[in-house]
Amino acid sequence: xxxxxxxxxxxxxxxxxxxxxxxxxxxxxxxxxxxxxxxxxxxxxxxxxxxxxxxxxxxxxxxxxxxxxxxxxxxxxxxxxxxxxxxxxxxxxxxxxxxxxxxxxxxxxxxxxxxxxxxxxxxxxxxxxxxxx
Numbered sequence: 001x002x003x004x005x006x007x008x009x010x011x012x013x014x015x016x017x018x019x020x021x022x023x024x025x026x027x028x029x030x031x032x033x034x035x036x037x038x039x040x041x042x043x044x045x046x047x048x049x050x051x052x053x054x055x056x057x058x059x060x061x062x063x064x065x066x067x068x069x070x071x072x073x074x075x076x077x078x079x080x081x082x083x084x085x086x087x088x089x090x091x092x093x094x095x096x097x098x099x100x101x102x103x104x105x106x107x108x109x110x111x112x113x114x115x116x117x118x119x120x121x122x123x124x125x126x127x128x129x130x131x132x133x
Contacts, residue, residue: 005034007032007033007034008030008032008033009025009030009032009033009034010033010034010036011025011033011034011035011036012036013035013036013037013038013044014035014036014037014039014042014043014044014102014104015042015043015044015045015046015047016044016046016063016086017044018035018037018044019035019042020065021035022035022102023065023067027067033101034101034102034103035101035102035103036103036106037102037103037104037105037106038105038106039104039105040104040105041104042102043084046080046083046084047084049080050080053079054079054080055075055077055078055079055080055083056077056078056079056083057077058077059076059077060073060075060076060077060078060082060083061073063078063083064086070086
């Protein structure tokens with residue numbers, strides 16, 4: 001008997017796009033999903049890139065979720081620490097319903113196989129193979 005969990009949606013990465021996708025799933029009342037993150041924290045590229053001068057390359061006002069605008073940016077092009085401290089990135093659970101799941105520190109190998117009825121996705125989590133369809 002397999003202990004693999006099947007999800008309707010798998011979101012890869014807990015950066016700005018992944019957290020936004022999870023928030024949209026919640027808004028659409030889709031509760032059967034998981035967010036998989038390779039690191040031990042949310043933030044995506046804003047967590048990874050900390051070099052001097054790292055900043056947003058679009059005006060900061062446009063680098064907010066439409067449903068959670070931030071009119072209080074300190075700079076026209078937000079710097080990495082300010083972008084990373086966006087409320088949804090800094091504390092995503094505070095801004096989500098409790099159904100939202102983020103699984104951290106995962107090694108993910110993704111392989112898509114087109115079957116007659118669906119796509120099979122094989123994911124390697126912490127050295128265990130799981131399959132979802």
